[in-house]
Amino acid sequence: MTPTFYPAKRKLLTLAALVATLALPGLAQAQAPIVIKFSHVVADQTPKGQGALKFKELAEKKLPGKVQVQVFPSSQLFGDAKELEALLLGDVQLIAPSLSKFDRYTKKIQIFDLPFLFDDIDAVDRFQSGPAGQGLLNAMTGRGLRGLAYWHNGMKQLSTSKDKLQRPEDVKGLKFRIQASDVLEAQFRALNANPQKMAFAEVYQALQTGVVDGQENTWSNIYSQKFHEVQKTIAETNHGVIDYMVVTNAKWWDGLPADVRKGLSEAMAEATTHANKLANDINEADKKKIAESGKAKLAKLSKEDTAAWRKTMEPVWKKFEGDIGRDLIDAALKSNK
Numbered sequence: 374m375t376p377t378f379y380p381a382k383r384k385l386l387t388l389a390a391l392v393a394t395l396a397l398p399g400l401a402q403a404q405a406p407i408v409i410k411f412s413h414v415v416a417d418q419t420p421k422g423q424g425a426l427k428f429k430e431l432a433e434k435k436l437p438g439k440v441q442v443q444v445f446p447s448s449q450l451f452g453d454a455k456e457l458e459a460l461l462l463g464d465v466q467l468i469a470p471s472l473s474k475f476d477r478y479t480k481k482i483q484i485f486d487l488p489f490l491f492d493d494i495d496a497v498d499r500f501q502s503g504p505a506g507q508g509l510l511n512a513m514t515g516r517g518l519r520g521l522a523y524w525h526n527g528m529k530q531l532s533t534s535k536d537k538l539q540r541p542e543d544v545k546g547l548k549f550r551i552q553a554s555d556v557l558e559a560q561f562r563a564l565n566a567n568p569q570k571m572a573f574a575e576v577y578q579a580l581q582t583g584v585v586d587g588q589e590n591t592w593s594n595i596y597s598q599k600f601h602e603v604q605k606t607i608a609e610t611n612h613g614v615i616d617y618m619v620v621t622n623a624k625w626w627d628g629l630p631a632d633v634r635k636g637l638s639e640a641m642a643e644a645t646t647h648a649n650k651l652a653n654d655i656n657e658a659d660k661k662k663i664a665e666s667g668k669a670k671l672a673k674l675s676k677e678d679t680a681a682w683r684k685t686m687e688p689v690w691k692k693f694e695g696d697i698g699r700d701l702i703d704a705a706l707k708s709n710k
């Protein structure tokens with residue numbers, strides 16, 4: 374039997390169908406947020422780990438239903454050797470490698486690895502916030518990488534499996550794990566030591582089994598990776614910096630809807646402020662925990678000791694000045710008070 378419709382009812386049904394049709398694209402969007410994978414190699418409780426989690430919280434709050442941020446800490450997806458490649462392939466959308474890991478993409482960024490260039494993290498911050506530092510965020514767009522922000526970790530300390538770690542002579546002939554950076558390689562060669570590039574996730578075991586004798590890192594990385602449990606001495610050298618650039622795939626970023634890009638930029642700016650405020654406190658607290666653990670011994674350096682380290686590492690500057698540019702080095706030096 375054919376159903377009979379009254380004209381008013383028919384109108385209502387047509388209207389309902391129209392509403393459903395119009396709402397469908399909206400519904401589809403609500404069901405399929407843009408998934409943003411943020412991969413990094415450190416633990417959640419480190420400055421970078423905290424920054425990534427804050428970014429997720431803020432991005433999802435600012436863009437409800439539009440984005441979903443998935444954070445993968447501790448090299449869960451892949452290690453630092455693969456993350457830049459994965460970003461360019463579109464397997465992940467955000468990473469925040471240490472500034473030491475970009476030298477295949479721009480030589481300029483090697484500035485951050487020059488030993489004893491920055492007095493402290495505040496000087497690093499002034500340089501990054503100034504025109505020279507901000508310019509470096511765009512130095513790799515030609516290679517498909519867009520820098521969104523700098524995130525702090527902190528100053529590097531040196532550790533070894535030996536009792537004595539006070540003067541440059543004490544590391545002669547020792548094997549050190551380094552990040553993938555030619556400047557850091559030159560730095561350890563200047564110390565007459567043997568550097569070995571190695572992914573972050575492999576360091577603990579390499580120290581434990583004696584594949585390498587030592588490494589350089591921040592207090593927060595040493596503590597969260599338990600390096601102090603497999604090292605005898607940590608010298609408070611503050612000879613360099615480990616900071617990060619949050620980078621995205623430029624093509625992916627430029628292709629985002631404008632409102633999403635805006636929301637993500639705001640979330641990134643706020644997460645940056647948050648993480649950078651925490652970095653110093655996390656490192657100081659972790660230094661204290663290491664000292665209290667009674668595992669590795671902390672060696673304090675005198676002014677003369679520090680001067681000796683500085684002098685031994687000095688040739689590295691000359692070696693890389695051409696690639697980095699004198700103007701950039703001068704700008705960095707100016708950021709020291």
Ligand code: LMR
Pocket residue numbers: 414415453470471526552572573590594615
């Ligand atoms: C390292 O490889 O030692 C660091 O760059 C790890 C990190 O991301 O802090």
